[in-house]
Amino acid sequence: MPAIEFDELTKYYGDVRGIEDLTLDVESGEVFGFLGPNGAGKTTTIRTLMGFQRPTAGTATVLGTDIRDRAALRETRANVGYLPDDVGLDEGVTGRRLLDYHGQLRGDVRSEELLELFDPPLDRKVGEYSSGNKQMLALIIAFMHDPDLLIMDEPTSGLDPLKQERLLEFIRAEQRRGKTFFFSSHILSEVRKICDRVGIIRDGHLVELETVESLLDRSGKVVRARVQGGVDAADIDLDGAHDVTVTDGDADAATVSFTYTGAYDPLLATLRDFDLLDLSIEEAPLEDVFMRFYGEDPSAKVQAINDRAERPDV
Amino acid sequence: MFETVAYESRQRLPGTAVLAASLAAFAGMVIAITPGVIGEVDMDAILAQLPPGLVESLGLGELGTAEGFIALELYQFVWIVGLGAYLAYTAASTIAGDVETGRLDTVLAAPIGRTRLLLEKYLALLTPIAVVNVVVFTVIYAGAIYIDEPIAATDLAMVHLLSVPYLLACAAVGMLASVLAPRRLVAEGVAAGAIVGTFLLQTIVVGADVEWLGAIAPMRYYDPLTILTESHYDLAGAAILLAAAAALIVAASIAFRERDLT
Numbered sequence: 001m002p003a004i005e006f007d008e009l010t011k012y013y014g015d016v017r018g019i020e021d022l023t024l025d026v027e028s029g030e031v032f033g034f035l036g037p038n039g040a041g042k043t044t045t046i047r048t049l050m051g052f053q054r055p056t057a058g059t060a061t062v063l064g065t066d067i068r069d070r071a072a073l074r075e076t077r078a079n080v081g082y083l084p085d086d087v088g089l090d091e092g093v094t095g096r097r098l099l100d101y102h103g104q105l106r107g108d109v110r111s112e113e114l115l116e117l118f119d120p121p122l123d124r125k126v127g128e129y130s131s132g133n134k135q136m137l138a139l140i141i142a143f144m145h146d147p148d149l150l151i152m153d154e155p156t157s158g159l160d161p162l163k164q165e166r167l168l169e170f171i172r173a174e175q176r177r178g179k180t181f182f183f184s185s186h187i188l189s190e191v192r193k194i195c196d197r198v199g200i201i202r203d204g205h206l207v208e209l210e211t212v213e214s215l216l217d218r219s220g221k222v223v224r225a226r227v228q229g230g231v232d233a234a235d236i237d238l239d240g241a242h243d244v245t246v247t248d249g250d251a252d253a254a255t256v257s258f259t260y261t262g263a264y265d266p267l268l269a270t271l272r273d274f275d276l277l278d279l280s281i282e283e284a285p286l287e288d289v290f291m292r293f294y295g296e297d298p299s300a301k302v303q304a305i306n307d308r309a310e311r312p313d314v
Numbered sequence: 315m316f317e318t319v320a321y322e323s324r325q326r327l328p329g330t331a332v333l334a335a336s337l338a339a340f341a342g343m344v345i346a347i348t349p350g351v352i353g354e355v356d357m358d359a360i361l362a363q364l365p366p367g368l369v370e371s372l373g374l375g376e377l378g379t380a381e382g383f384i385a386l387e388l389y390q391f392v393w394i395v396g397l398g399a400y401l402a403y404t405a406a407s408t409i410a411g412d413v414e415t416g417r418l419d420t421v422l423a424a425p426i427g428r429t430r431l432l433l434e435k436y437l438a439l440l441t442p443i444a445v446v447n448v449v450v451f452t453v454i455y456a457g458a459i460y461i462d463e464p465i466a467a468t469d470l471a472m473v474h475l476l477s478v479p480y481l482l483a484c485a486a487v488g489m490l491a492s493v494l495a496p497r498r499l500v501a502e503g504v505a506a507g508a509i510v511g512t513f514l515l516q517t518i519v520v521g522a523d524v525e526w527l528g529a530i531a532p533m534r535y536y537d538p539l540t541i542l543t544e545s546h547y548d549l550a551g552a553a554i555l556l557a558a559a560a561a562l563i564v565a566a567s568i569a570f571r572e573r574d575l576t
Contacts, residue, residue, distance in 0.1 A: 053574035082423035088416025105424035
């Protein structure tokens, strides 16, 4: 049984689309990354899954429970950990008191060991916490009852790099214990490190559902070669080579770079025709892949604003 | 069971202490000026100058006795309007405030139902209700003895006891506003406004053709003045208030269950 099963899940706020026809399965025991730009519908999806709002159409099951069945979902939540996007906690109480209360609500089987990983100052008022400390307290609340499924909205946000790394390591360890993770993220390096699969959502629609490896395979390699005696973009006559550019050209040498999706043999055969001074073949950054799905070129947007700023009279 | 009642009650303690201290101070002041007012001011002469309708609708005819003066100065206004509006306001900020800050998400992620959460938050309001009643009862009772104008303990106890259904009804108005209003500020304003508004309505319609309109005012079913001056206990009124509170809470929990938390 999948841990989460989306069946054409749709949520509109009046006329405004939150998500539409979301269909996918999150398998038991996998770490699933849910990605998309701001406003794409990630938080809407998560809050609908938790039962905070009713779907407009379609449905989903969480650990086998239909989310439209409020009473059953309430029982199921005993086995679900949730970390909200914008962590809201009572500010007038100490962290310890808040932890006690949440432990009473959902059961507390492991807050003590969790406090060794995440250590918010429990004796201080939550209102005095930094955002990182609040995030750590919320993480303890999410994990304290040792749930089988964790639904997390931007789990590393606000944490310092050390704590982020610790959380990712913890997620990997929990996955080995059989736990399932469904989390939204913006941070590609963390997705890369821990996700088995990713779903990419844009304007409320699922636009991509892939394993991380195949996403990277499809995005290809970045090839950069420094060659003796100059080179022209047209010289790279190779299937699967895109965006060929030549830079730093002078009489002696030039650098040619391109993205390549294809096998190594034809690539190397082509490159052997040149007098290579230097060669690097690297995985394309995941960022490029996402930008393609997000449908946006950030540098173009920034450039457009700069152009306008430089010509205020236009 | 009742984790939220315990948690929220404890959360309410500091605010309750401040509220109880302020009301105790006000009660002390009323006690302190009582002998001077009933001994030295010619109330009948003053009242003769006021419009008879006003004297009747506000029950000012009893101002010349210690019981009447205390009932009018403290209970008819501070308790009924002030404390009633405070509880409506406080209740209104519970759910609406938690939705606004996102706190509700963290709580409702636990296996707790919305109806139970609402009910527990409501019951936690019994903490300020109980504490201020006990404190002010003590101040007035002891103070009245001190100024040598003792008040019948049973009457005074009934003023406070019967104020509990009244205050619970006010808080229930606030709970309903809390789940219906789009924002916390709106909920608070509507709830406190409903108490003040119905008080004004009830005052205006006394003796008028449309006196029945005052039936929606919760203060019609709780009258500290007649309790203290005539030992008249409106138990039927208290039952009506409790029934109204229950109906409001049922309506609030249905509305809460059905709405999206956005």
